[in-house]
Amino acid sequence: MSSQSEAxxxxxxxxxxxDPTKLALDPGEGFLLSRIDGQTPWALLxxxxxxxPEQVDRCVERWLGxxxxxxxxxxxxxxxxxxRAATNDADAELDPTLELAVETQQRILEFERRLSLPYHxxxxxxxxxxxxxxxxxxxxxxxxxxPDRFFRRKxxxxxxxxxxxxxxxxxxxxxxxxxxxxAEVQRSLAAPAEAEPCESPGQAPVGAAEARRRLASFTAxxxxxxxxxxxxxxxxxxxxAAFRAERWLEAASSVRLALAFDPRNEAHREAFGQIxxxxxxxxxxxxxxxxxxxxxxxEYTRALTAFEECLQFRPHDADLHHRAARLAQLAGGDLRKAxxxxxxxxELAPDEAPYRRTLGQIYKAAGLDANAxxxxxxxxxxxxxxxxxxxxxxxLGRR
Amino acid sequence: MSxxxxxxxxxxxxxxxxxxxxxxxxxxxxxxxxxxPSMFAVTQEGKRLVGHLAKRQAITNSKHxxxxxxxxxxxxxxxxxxxxxxxxxxxxxxxxxxxxxxIELGGKTFTCPEIAALILREMKRVAEEYLGEPVRDAVxxxxxxxxxxxxxxxxxxxxxxxxxxxxxxNEPTAAALAYxxxxxxxxxxxxxxxxxxxxDVSILEMGDGxxxxxxxxxxxxxxxxxxxxxxxxxxxxRFQESDGIDLRADTMALQRLKDAAEKAKCELSIxxxxxxxxxxxxxxxxxxxxxxxxxxxxxxERLVGSIVWxxxxxxxxxxxDAGVGPADIDQVILVGGQTxxxxxxxxVAEFFGKRPHKGVNPDEVVAVGAAIxxxxxxxxxxxxLLLDVTPLSLGIATFGGHFARLxxxxxxxxxxRSHIFTSTxxxxxxxxxxxxQGESENANENDLLGEFVLSGIRPAPKGEPxxxxxxxxxANGIVSVSARDTATGKEQSITVNATGTLSDEEIQxxxxxxxxxxxxxxx
Numbered sequence: 001m002s003s004q005s006e007a008x009x010x011x012x013x014x015x016x017x018x019d020p021t022k023l024a025l026d027p028g029e030g031f032l033l034s035r036i037d038g039q040t041p042w043a044l045l046x047x048x049x050x051x052x053p054e055q056v057d058r059c060v061e062r063w064l065g066x067x068x069x070x071x072x073x074x075x076x077x078x079x080x081x082x083x084r085a086a087t088n089d090a091d092a093e094l095d096p097t098l099e100l101a102v103e104t105q106q107r108i109l110e111f112e113r114r115l116s117l118p119y120h121x122x123x124x125x126x127x128x129x130x131x132x133x134x135x136x137x138x139x140x141x142x143x144x145x146x147p148d149r150f151f152r153r154k155x156x157x158x159x160x161x162x163x164x165x166x167x168x169x170x171x172x173x174x175x176x177x178x179x180x181x182x183a184e185v186q187r188s189l190a191a192p193a194e195a196e197p198c199e200s201p202g203q204a205p206v207g208a209a210e211a212r213r214r215l216a217s218f219t220a221x222x223x224x225x226x227x228x229x230x231x232x233x234x235x236x237x238x239x240x241a242a243f244r245a246e247r248w249l250e251a252a253s254s255v256r257l258a259l260a261f262d263p264r265n266e267a268h269r270e271a272f273g274q275i276x277x278x279x280x281x282x283x284x285x286x287x288x289x290x291x292x293x294x295x296x297x298x299e300y301t302r303a304l305t306a307f308e309e310c311l312q313f314r315p316h317d318a319d320l321h322h323r324a325a326r327l328a329q330l331a332g333g334d335l336r337k338a339x340x341x342x343x344x345x346x347e348l349a350p351d352e353a354p355y356r357r358t359l360g361q362i363y364k365a366a367g368l369d370a371n372a373x374x375x376x377x378x379x380x381x382x383x384x385x386x387x388x389x390x391x392x393x394x395x396l397g398r399r
Numbered sequence: 400m401s402x403x404x405x406x407x408x409x410x411x412x413x414x415x416x417x418x419x420x421x422x423x424x425x426x427x428x429x430x431x432x433x434x435x436p437s438m439f440a441v442t443q444e445g446k447r448l449v450g451h452l453a454k455r456q457a458i459t460n461s462k463h464x465x466x467x468x469x470x471x472x473x474x475x476x477x478x479x480x481x482x483x484x485x486x487x488x489x490x491x492x493x494x495x496x497x498x499x500x501x502i503e504l505g506g507k508t509f510t511c512p513e514i515a516a517l518i519l520r521e522m523k524r525v526a527e528e529y530l531g532e533p534v535r536d537a538v539x540x541x542x543x544x545x546x547x548x549x550x551x552x553x554x555x556x557x558x559x560x561x562x563x564x565x566x567x568x569n570e571p572t573a574a575a576l577a578y579x580x581x582x583x584x585x586x587x588x589x590x591x592x593x594x595x596x597x598x599d600v601s602i603l604e605m606g607d608g609x610x611x612x613x614x615x616x617x618x619x620x621x622x623x624x625x626x627x628x629x630x631x632x633x634x635x636x637r638f639q640e641s642d643g644i645d646l647r648a649d650t651m652a653l654q655r656l657k658d659a660a661e662k663a664k665c666e667l668s669i670x671x672x673x674x675x676x677x678x679x680x681x682x683x684x685x686x687x688x689x690x691x692x693x694x695x696x697x698x699x700e701r702l703v704g705s706i707v708w709x710x711x712x713x714x715x716x717x718x719x720d721a722g723v724g725p726a727d728i729d730q731v732i733l734v735g736g737q738t739x740x741x742x743x744x745x746x747v748a749e750f751f752g753k754r755p756h757k758g759v760n761p762d763e764v765v766a767v768g769a770a771i772x773x774x775x776x777x778x779x780x781x782x783x784l785l786l787d788v789t790p791l792s793l794g795i796a797t798f799g800g801h802f803a804r805l806x807x808x809x810x811x812x813x814x815x816r817s818h819i820f821t822s823t824x825x826x827x828x829x830x831x832x833x834x835x836q837g838e839s840e841n842a843n844e845n846d847l848l849g850e851f852v853l854s855g856i857r858p859a860p861k862g863e864p865x866x867x868x869x870x871x872x873x874a875n876g877i878v879s880v881s882a883r884d885t886a887t888g889k890e891q892s893i894t895v896n897a898t899g900t901l902s903d904e905e906i907q908x909x910x911x912x913x914x915x916x917x918x919x920x921x922x
Contacts, residue, residue, distance in 0.1 A: 132585075139609040143784050147813065147874040151565075151776040163813050163873065170811055178722075 010071040010260045012045070012060055013038030016309050017302075018068050032059055036069065042260065064253060071256055099153035111145070112161050119172035131177050138173035145169065232262030236271070243275055252279035280313035287313075288320070300331035311341070318348035322355050329362050338362045346375075353383035361392060369396055403536040403565060403777055404526045405573070405769025406519060408553065410469040410596030410622060412736070413437045414766035415522040417530065418774035423577065423767040425760075426529045434762050435525070439517045440464040441505030449521040461489035461654045463504050465514055467624065470596050471500045472511040472556075473549030480620060489650045497901065512901055513909055515556035523560060537562045538773035540765050542597040543569035543790050544617035546836050546846050547878065547895070555901055559909050565776055567876070568787065570594070571601035572612055573768025574734040576783055578759055579605045580771050586729040587613075589718070591747050591755075592765075593710065594735035596622040600714045602721035602728070611786040614720035614809045616713050621706065623664075623737035629702045630660035634675060634692060642688050644681050652680050656690075667696045668739045700742045707746050714750060720809055731755040734764055786811050793870055793878065796833040796842035798823045805870040808838065812876060817869035819885075825861050829854035832868060832882050834895050849895040853882040856889075 013036065014020065020033055032049040042060060046053035063069040094105050114122060120129060123137040143149070145165045155162070239254030255272045262268065287310035294303035307324040314320050322345040328338035342359035349355060360375035373396055379389040405423075407414040412434040416425045425433045430451055438453040441463045448456065457464040467484070474481050476494040485492045485500075495501040495510060502509045519539070527534050539562075541553050550567045557564035571590035578588065585606035592599040599617035603610055634656055639645050646652040659675045666673040677690040718725055731747060733755045738744065748754050775781050788811050794804040797820070805816045822830065831852050837845025856864050865885040872878050881892035901909075 135585075135604070136606065139607045139611070142609055142611075142786055143607065143781075146784055146786070148776060148784060149781060167813060167815060170814065174811075 010256075011038065011041045012036050012064065012069040012071050015067055015070045017305050020068070023068065028055075029059055032056060033063075036060075042071075061257065064257065071260060093157070095156055097154075098156050098158065100150065100155055100158055105158060108145070108158055108161050108165065111165055115165065115168045119176055122168065122172050123176065125176070129176060134173060134176045138169065138177075141169045142166070228261040232258040232265060232268065234258075235261065236265075236268050239275065240271070243271075243278075248275065248279040248282045251275045284310050284313040295327075300327060301333075304328060304331060304333055308337075316348060318345045318352065318355065321345035321348065322352075322358060325362065326358050329358070329365060335362060335366050339366065351382060353379045353386050353389070356382060357386060357389045357392070360389065364392060364396060372396060401532060401535055402530060403538060403770070403773030404523065404534050405766050405771070405773050406522045406537055406539045407570065407573070407763075407766035407769060408469065408515060408519060408522075408539055408541070408556075409434075409437055409594055409765075410467050411437055411624070412595070412762065413518055413522055414763055415526050416763065416766040416770035417526055418770050423580070423770050425763045425766060426526050428525045429528070435518075435521060436466070437469065437518050438464060438466045439468075439504075439514055441507070445505055447517070449517055458651070458654050458658070461650060463490065465490050465502055465504065465509075467596055468502065468511055468514045470619075471502075472515055473546070473552035474500065476500045489654060499901075510901060510905075510909070512552045512556040512559060512906070515553060516559035516909075519556055519560035519562060523562060535561075535563050536565050536773065536777065538566050538568060538769040538776075539564055540568055540570045540573045540769050542592075542594075542617060542619055543571055543599040543601055543615040544597070544619045545569075546791055547848055548846065550876070552901070555906050558906055561910075565773055568769060568772055568785070569599070569601065569612075569615060569790065570597075570765045571599045571615065571734065572603070572610070572785065572787060573765045573772065574732055574759065575601065575603045575605070575610055575612075576768035576771050576785060577764045578730070578732050578756070578768075579603075579610050580767075580783060583607060587723060587727055588730040588732060589714070589728045589751060590732045590734055591710075591714065591738065591743075592617075592734040593737040593743060594622050595624055595737070598622060598710055598713065600710075600717045602717055602723065608782055609784045609786060611811070612788045612809075613722065614717050615788060615790050616717035616720065617790075618710075618713060621710070623661075623735070625706060626664055626703045626737065626740075627657060627660045629706075630664055630694070630699065631656050633694075633698070633702055634660065634690070637692055638680075638690055642681070644683060644688060646681060649681065652677075655680065663694050664699065665736075665739070667694065667699050668741060671696050696741070704742070707740075707742055710743075711746060711750050714747075725751045728753070732759060732764070734759075734761050736762055787876075788812065789814070789872055789876075791836045792838055793834070793836050793848075793872075795820075795868060795880075796835055800842045802835055802837070802840055802842045802845055805868065806872065812872045813874045815869060815871045817867055820866045820868055821862050822856065822859070822864050822866075823861055826858040827861065827864070828856050828858065830856065830866055830882070832880065832891075834878075834880050834893070848878065849880075849893050851880075851882075851891050851893045853884065853889065853891040855887065856884050857886050859886075 023033075025033060028051050032045070032051055035045060035049055040048070045060065046056045049056040051059070060069065064071055093109060094102055096102055098105070120126065123129075123134060123141065125133045125137050145162055147159070147162050147166060150159075150162065235254045235258035239251045239258060242248075242254060243251035252272070252275045255268060255275050258268050259265070259272055287306045291303040291306035291310065294300070294306060304324065304327050307320065307327060311317075311320060311324060321341045325338045325342035325345060328334060328341065339359070339362045342355065342362050345355040346352070346359055356375050356379035360372045360379060363369075363372035363375060373393065376389045376393045376396070379386055380393070383389075402417050402419075405416045413436075414425060414434045416423050418424070427433050428435050428450065432451065435450040436454040438450065438457065440448045440453040440456060440460055442448065442456070442460060453464055457466065467488075470484055471481055471492070475498050476492075477498070481492065481500045491503040492500050493503060493508065495508075500511060502511070502514060519537075523534055523537070537557060539553055539557055541550055545553070553567055554564045571592045574590045574592065575588055583606070587602065587604050590599075590601045590603065592601075597617065597619045598621040599615065601615040602613045604613055605611065631653070635646055646656065655677055659677055663673045663675050672693055672695045675690060675692045675694060679687045680690040681688045718728075728751050731751050731753060733744065733747065738747075738761050744755060771783060772785060775783050788809045789806060790808060792804045792808045793806040794802055797803045803818070803820075805818055806814060820830070829852050831850060833842070833850040834848045835842055835845040836848050839845050853866065856866070867883045867885055869881050869883075870878065871880070877894060879892060879894045881890055883890040
């Protein structure tokens with residue numbers, strides 16, 4: 001994946017309840033919106049969205065700001081899964097018959113996957129690193145990956161991997177520690193892009209062309225990174241201003257964008273955690289209010305949507321789960337979801353008879369009589385005066 | 400695991416070291432010497448002699464005693480260096496079937512790798528006697544400026560001597576490894592290596608057990624023997640002035656003079672004056688003539704001063720290539736017997752603005768470094784890691800005889816570099832890729848490592864086809880070159896440095912023959 005994708009972490013999806021047909025979009029934007037399926041990461045949208053990447057960014061940012069889209073934080077939701085998937089992949093390539101410890105094999109595979117990172121990230125140094133830090137990182141990685149470390153050993157496919165890794169480390173070190181190359185990067189950032197001169201044999205300054213190619217990739221990395229950090233800073237400041245003004249939702253949205261552009265910024269991440277808590281609470285209150293208003297006018301489906309969203313922000317609220325479950329059951333909604341919520345409510349508050357009763361009733365509606373009987377009996381155990389449960393049980397007995 | 404030995408195969412002296420209990424040990428030969436002359440001789444009776452024994456009889460048997468054959472190894476017979484030796488050396492050098500120089504001794508023709516193998520075999524034997532077990536693996540050092548054929552021939556020599564050569568490393572690098580062994584300081588060091596026949600300088604950076612070669616430069620045509628030659632010339636002139644006799648045509652006298660000059664030079668490293676005493680050096684109508692001259696340190700320094708100052712030009716270039724200044728260097732290490740000369744020491748000290756490091760033995764440090772590298776490669780617990788560079792630029796010949804560099808000198812290996820080339824004629828169907836090594840812009844002045852043809856290029860106007868030429872050097876220093884027509888995907892490639900001056904069959908034949916000869920060896 002390209003380096004941009006690293007910073008543009010997050011996958012946009014349509015906000016629940018949003019009807020995109022009501023938006024005023026041009027066909028290009030419409031196409032982009034049609035690509036947003038909650039699965040395609042932002043970075044990939046820049047490539048397949050049908051618009052120039054900058055325009056994709058502008059649209060996504062605008063829609064995020066307007067609440068049409070939400071950004072699922074890939075970092076948060078997918079990270080726990082990703083390493084496991086990666087390990088599985090790696091396991092397929094691991095070979096205990098090689099003269100290479102399995103841990104070392106894993107480490108090599110893991111590092112190999114990072115080779116497309118910008119040079120400074122590969123070496124684990126800052127964007128404008130101190131030459132000494134570059135040298136230390138280079139020596140450290142050399143000690144780890146130089147092919148001589150595994151001289152004469154049976155390495156299988158890992159021999160080629162080690163050479164590939166070491167060459168990349170070498171390239172990163174070479175550019176990050178070469179003052180001339182770095183100066184040229186600065187110059188090329190300032191100067192307009194220049195067409196690659198056509199090479200013909202005998203006159204070709206070969207080294208220069210090669211250096212240019214590598215400089216170009218370095219320049220692209222550096223420029224993209226600086227842009228992203230600038231954006232991140234801007235969004236973070238906007239977000240904090242909103243936070244101080246107690247506009248929690250706006251603050252959360254901005255800081256989430258800041259994080260999308262600069263996912264490694266720990267200060268942002270920490271602030272985001274706090275803002276998110278606030279924002280979630282505000283949003284939850286708002287949603288409960290929406291749901292209740294909808295219930296008043298018997299718009300059960302809308303109320304259910306609001307409850308469902310609200311559950312994301314209050315994962316430990318037993319009462320809310322219970323209300324959602326009852327509503328889903330009564331409104332003829334998805335029984336599977338209803339059962340899940342009711343079960344969660346019971347798990348969160350095991351001594352509440354009404355939650356058990358609801359769970360029992362849902363099982364009953366689904367025709368799972370044995371389960372229904374079990375839950376209704378528990379409800380009666382918890383509250384012997386629960387006549388409703390008794391009646392349900394009696395009804396079950398006749399079936 | 401059998402130990403790996405490190406061999407410093409020098410122009411004038413060789414040395415062997417081995418790691419014992421984690422510490423490098425320089426192995427003395429049976430005579431108690433830690434270095435062995437790189438000399439080989441065949442006596443009147445057909446006996447083969449190596450080392451000190453060969454050196455002791457060198458004067459009386461000069462036609463059949465080989466010295467400084469390292470100057471010939473891996474070179475072509477027509478090269479100026481071989482021609483130079485051809486004129487000066489008392490032993491006979493002839494043109495071999497591969498255009499390589501060969502040496503006639505006792506009615507037999509020897510190749511240069513064979514001569515080197517005889518010395519390597521002696522070093523192997525010295526180590527085996529000390530260790531009490533057979534030795535198979537070795538790391539051998541060469542001057543940093545040796546090109547690929549010279550390195551390959553040295554490797555071939557190891558093979559002929561019954562050694563598995565794990566790695567060929569550069570002499571100054573080996574010295575740095577020896578210096579850096581067990582140290583974890585972050586330092587930049589300079590190694591100034593002035594040996595018998597070559598001059599090398601390297602700038603290295605070390606830290607955390609990693610030794611990185613930043614740059615290396617040198618001159619394989621310059622060494623202590625040039626100092627001796629200048630002294631000999633001076634003596635010849637003095638003798639002609641005083642006695643009116645020109646000794647230049649008298650090989651016996653020249654050999655004696657050469658020995659005396661070397662001895663005097665060494666003495667002047669610790670004394671201010673010395674005497675050259677050669678009785679019965681010549682005779683004429685007036686009877687026998689004796690040579691008796693006083694040589695002062697001052698005179699010697701006047702004679703060789705320009706050589707010493709000349710080496711500093713190379714040092715300057717190397718420091719520049721390394722991207723540092725003389726003041727950035729934390730330690731200066733002197734290697735090679737010639738660095739014992741006070742003038743050399745003061746010149747180097749003046750250049751770097753600091754006194755050279757005194758903790759290493761200039762004759763032994765290279766072998767020690769080779770032993771460290773050998774042990775490190777095969778052990779699980781690696782104390783040092785060497786990040787080596789390719790000392791000479793690699794590239795291809797382009798239209799008009801130009802040299803297009805793909806890999807610049809001082810590039811850390813392993814490395815891969817590629818570049819797009821094109822055709823020079825309309826509808827050109829094939830291109831010849833000539834792989835060269837060297838620093839000249841003129842293709843013909845560089846060493847040809849190999850060549851191949853990429854054919855089947857689709858007919859197109861000149862300048863249109865794209866031919867992607869890629870150079871690859873792996874961790875063992877093996878160079879491979881490929882050329883690919885990007886339009887058709889057609890590809891041709893060669894591994895270029897598998898050839899020294901001998902073919903594999905020739906090497907095997909020599910190995911088989913040597914089984915038949917017992918080599919007379921003594922300390």
